[in-house]
Amino acid sequence: MAPVVVGAQVAAGVVGAVGAMTAASAAKATGVANQQGYNRAADVVEQNKEIVDAGLAHNLFIFDRNTLIRNAITRVNYMKSGVTFDGTPEDVIAENARLAQYERNVLEYNATIQKKKMDDDAAQLRYRGEVALMTGQNLATSYQYKASGSLLGGAASAGTSYKTYYG
Numbered sequence: 001m002a003p004v005v006v007g008a009q010v011a012a013g014v015v016g017a018v019g020a021m022t023a024a025s026a027a028k029a030t031g032v033a034n035q036q037g038y039n040r041a042a043d044v045v046e047q048n049k050e051i052v053d054a055g056l057a058h059n060l061f062i063f064d065r066n067t068l069i070r071n072a073i074t075r076v077n078y079m080k081s082g083v084t085f086d087g088t089p090e091d092v093i094a095e096n097a098r099l100a101q102y103e104r105n106v107l108e109y110n111a112t113i114q115k116k117k118m119d120d121d122a123a124q125l126r127y128r129g130e131v132a133l134m135t136g137q138n139l140a141t142s143y144q145y146k147a148s149g150s151l152l153g154g155a156a157s158a159g160t161s162y163k164t165y166y167g
Contacts, residue, residue: 009161013154020147024140031136038129042122049115056111060104067100 074096078089085093 007158009154009157011154013151013157016150016154017147020143020150024143024147027136027139027143029136031133031140034132034136035129038125038132042125042129045118045122045125049118052111052114052118056107059107063100063103063107067096071096 071093074093075085078085083089
């Protein structure tokens with residue numbers, strides 16, 4: 001009976017250690033997978049900056065086209081009415097140009113802010129990925145310590161039983 005008890009205690013320690021080491025490997029793999037997921041999400045956010053650039057180019061194209069049309073209509077209307085471009089009409093055209101440039105600046109600024117937010121979001125996702133990786137590694141380390149404890153516990157129990165049965 002004594003050899004069975006000692007063997008069972010050794011086997012229990014080994015099985016516990018193997019299980020803990022398997023859990024450690026799984027924890028590391030989970031950490032790596034989570035980090036990859038966060039990094040992929042960050043890449044997608046960064047790729048969306050290209051969409052912002054394309055949207056800005058499209059909006060500026062439409063804005064410029066509408067501005068040119070509006071300027072042409074204004075000039076034609078002034079010319080049809082027989083008013084010269086000196087004085088007030090010239091001031092109106094200059095003010096329209098100034099307002100148009102202001103609107104362009106606002107469109108460009110908003111796109112820049114949107115892209116900056118995307119950069120910040122991507123950085124935050126990458127940071128979360130680093131944390132996920134470290135969490136997985138820390139969990140794996142705790143399982144490795146548990147494996148060592150299982151081996152030591154099994155050896156101690158086996159040693160105690162051996163001493164009990166064999167003196």
